[in-house]
Amino acid sequence: MARHGGRERRNPPERRLDTKFDQAGSSRRLQPIRRCADFSRPQIDRSGQHDPDSIAPGSYYRFQTSGSGTAIRTGSVRIVAGASGTAPAAIALFSFKKDGVTVTEASVLAARGSTAYRAYVETSDNVQTGIAIANPASSAITVNLEATTLSGMPAGFSGSLTIPANGHVSVFLGQIPGFERMTSPFQGILRISTSSGTGVVVAGLRGRTNERGDFLIASLPTVDETTPAPRPDLAFPHFAEGAGYSTQFILISPASTPSVTGVLRLFDQTGYPVNAW
16 A cells, blocks of 8 residues: 555564555555565665664564565565464554655554454545455455445445455445445444454554645554453543644443443543543
8 A cells, every 4th residue: 555664663672465556545466476585584775784683672673565566565464473482563654745745654563363353434525444355365265345334224235355365455335345335424443353263463554635635644553353342441642632733532332331431531641630521
């Protein structure tokens, strides 16, 4: 989904790919990437420096794609732990440049496979939601997708995708088979599930065309249904309001809970309550 990107892997202390959308939101065939970066053995980078033979405790290893070529190439990335059996925490940062100017940047966290996810989705005149799904299995799998309204009722849109072994699919909401009749605007929840024991890895992306015609991308975290429900108290470490800034909060109830109640409290940097509504 991007022409230029980098990945950072942080070590815990001590111890073919086709896609259907591009940066402009148009549909076209994209070229696959076939590349392996080994961070367990010494390598020589372009400056002649040797990369470390492992990631030291509390440190990180970073590399970046070249961003060369005129065709957009997309895919998924597998991180395979070495002899220690411990996989590092990992972040992918991708950016898009146009005429030498960086237009947008976003990040995606690496995650283990799961059998069911939910994600907030939205479509309007200038907003589109994209979903990227990777299959970590050595055989093809079927992934089921179903949309519900913000009230939790079926939206009348469902479909399935077949993802080849080690393959990847990335689509906008209206490009999913069975979702072609979805009209704009729409806001709801998309459930992504599979019966495969290895599960899938899912990332959500929000694309917005701004007033200058730039296509901006932000990552949308997905909710893993197989993980325990969050503890009673959660916190957003940052919000911005005023002078052109606004913040949208999206709260998704756990699938196993009939309903969720609570209070959202905003505080300023000194800890005093803020009225931003």
